[in-house]
Amino acid sequence: MASTFPTDDHQKLLDAGEEFVHIDGHELTVVTEDRPGVFSRVAGTLALHGVDILEAQLRTEGGLALEVMRVGGGIGLEERPAQVEDDIRLALAGRLAVRARLLERARTYRFQRITTARPSTPQVIIDNELSSSSTVLEVRGPDSIGLLYRITRAMADLDLDIVSAKIQTLGDDVVDSFYVRDAAGEKVTDGDYLREIEMAVLSAVARDA
Structure with missing residues (x-):
């Protein structure tokens, strides 16, 4: 790109x-x-x-x-x-x-699908230090059909603006990084809001659709 x-x-x-x-x-x-x-x-x-x-x-x-x-x-x-x-x-x-x-x-x-691997535990890591203008969300978990759709829909439901994204698949798992901002175009710093984001994204990774 x-x-x-x-x-x-x-x-x-x-x-x-x-x-x-x-x-x-x-x-x-x-x-x-x-x-x-x-x-x-x-x-x-x-x-x-x-x-x-x-x-x-x-x-x-x-x-x-x-x-x-x-x-x-x-x-x-x-x-x-x-x-x-x-x-x-x-x-x-x-x-x-x-x-x-x-x-x-x-x-x-x-x-x-037939797999013997144990599914990895979903994780959401939030970093407000990596970027000066965006909150970085790193999402880890087992890959599945429509996973990126579910994750980004969960973000849209919470009025997050995705600035950029990098998607990686490592075997049966994904490691996705999203640079996001709130509806005002700012970093997300409110603790309660960050917890809601984490909960929504974890739920999106855990379910099928």
Whole structure:
């Protein structure tokens, strides 16, 4: 992904003020109306196609959200990118039952999967020292279908703005890092609010959908 964000091309998309969804190789670019849950809808749709988000950068400006993601895996990414793009548009418009579809996919996968490894214990580590402008959430736990969708939806429910994310899969586990801000664009410093965030994200990791 580009070291400078947003790039001039990204800024032109924001200035155009129109919805934009495009996959170019292993990079997905989305411009859409800024509202809670945009990231989770995109993440959930990609999960339905078996596509992984490896890294994401986000920006909001003038009522629009820009999301640029480095993605990998999934047959749809190479064979039918237009279908993936169309489904993302449907999800953003509220016309794709992302949660219900992920539930069904998870049920099917559960019966097919055979593993002898003991699931890791979910953890949420909150760091307010690493970044001068954002609260960093490190989420560890067993990987599962739709996990990123559940985590980011839990954050959206608590009005958290995700600035950037880095997603790692280590065997059967994930180690995801999110740079987040509150609804006012500030670090999260209130202790009660931080505890609610931790509880919500832990719950998201522990359940199937």
